[in-house]
Amino acid sequence: MSGPVTRFKSPVRFVFDVPAGPTVSRFLAAVAEGRLFGQRCPTCAKVYVPPKVACPRCGDPLSPEQLPVKETGTVTSFCVVNVPYEGQTMKLPYVYASILLDGADIPFPHLVDAEPADVRMGLRVRATWSDALGPTLESIRAFVPTGEPDAPFDAYKEHL
Amino acid sequence: MSDVMRAPYVLEYGYRRSTGPVIGQFLTALRDGRLVGGKTARGRVIVPPTEYDPETGDAVDELVPVGDAGVVTTWTWVAEPAPGQPLARPFAWALVKLDGADTAMLHAVDAGEPSRMKTGMRVRARFRAERSGTILDLEAFLPEQAS
Numbered sequence: 330m331s332g333p334v335t336r337f338k339s340p341v342r343f344v345f346d347v348p349a350g351p352t353v354s355r356f357l358a359a360v361a362e363g364r365l366f367g368q369r370c371p372t373c374a375k376v377y378v379p380p381k382v383a384c385p386r387c388g389d390p391l392s393p394e395q396l397p398v399k400e401t402g403t404v405t406s407f408c409v410v411n412v413p414y415e416g417q418t419m420k421l422p423y424v425y426a427s428i429l430l431d432g433a434d435i436p437f438p439h440l441v442d443a444e445p446a447d448v449r450m451g452l453r454v455r456a457t458w459s460d461a462l463g464p465t466l467e468s469i470r471a472f473v474p475t476g477e478p479d480a481p482f483d484a485y486k487e488h489l
Numbered sequence: 490m491s492d493v494m495r496a497p498y499v500l501e502y503g504y505r506r507s508t509g510p511v512i513g514q515f516l517t518a519l520r521d522g523r524l525v526g527g528k529t530a531r532g533r534v535i536v537p538p539t540e541y542d543p544e545t546g547d548a549v550d551e552l553v554p555v556g557d558a559g560v561v562t563t564w565t566w567v568a569e570p571a572p573g574q575p576l577a578r579p580f581a582w583a584l585v586k587l588d589g590a591d592t593a594m595l596h597a598v599d600a601g602e603p604s605r606m607k608t609g610m611r612v613r614a615r616f617r618a619e620r621s622g623t624i625l626d627l628e629a630f631l632p633e634q635a636s
């Protein structure tokens with residue numbers, strides 16, 4: 330290398346040690362066993378999956394009871410990822426979606442294993458679990474279409 | 490299960506920056522084991538060079554060699570170096586006014602212990618054997634009497 334220097338690397342790196350807190354830790358322990366649950370707000374009755382400490386709407390602590398939720402749900406929104414970035418593990422293009430589990434009142438983001446052109450709002454999907462379970466939502470490999478008719482918009486419009 | 494889980498979370502941006510014409514020449518010289526400064530119209534020598542004279546705003550396009558030794562004008566001791574800092578052992582951040590320069594540049598002084606640091610002391614640059622065109626091609630300055 331002997332030509333003039335015109336560029337240099339200037340990386341910015343932050344390393345955090347993040348505690349999940351007792352509420353999310355209990356949920357992740359269940360995920361490591363292949364189990365999902367939600368917790369309900371005693372005031373507005375909404376069920377949160379993953380559970381939070383308190384209802385973001387009411388501010389009240391969620392009831393400790395672990396409510397079973399289904400492994401099926403509805404795609405409420407999605408995006409098709411076409412842009413490569415460092416550290417990416419998925420093959421492009423892939424679908425990242427907001428998924429409202431049956432029995433839950435807020436969606437959470439996860440992968441949909443389907444042709445991007447076949448993914449749409451209202452698509453019914455089911456969780457497929459990874460062979461290697463652990464305390465991470467990556468224990469769900471992806472959601473796959475169930476083949477059921479699409480959920481009507483009215484069925485999930487309050488949960489976007 | 491009441492244990493609280495923890496996990497590392499790393500946020501990293503792998504920026505690459507363009508140097509511009511003046512800093513590019515400074516880094517090219519560093520890679521070649523030399524130090525240069527920018528000479529302003531008034532004859533002041535700025536190290537590291539800037540694209541514009543900070544006093545007048547005029548473009549600085551003449552680069553001149555400066556010495557690889559100089560004087561510490563101020564310093565602070567780093568007892569516990571953080572990851573990514575120039576040295577893994579305790580060192581001093583110092584402003585070093587190189588011979589032939591009119592401004593001081595920030596870099597590390599590998600003095601071993603703070604009792605060996607003094608404002609006004611002379612230090613000399615130690616270059617890395619493997620250089621790639623970054624400010625860390627200059628590994629650190631060393632106290633001159635010890636080098």
Ligand SMILES: [Zn+2]
Pocket residue numbers: 370371372373374375384385386387388389
């Ligand atoms: Zn609520």
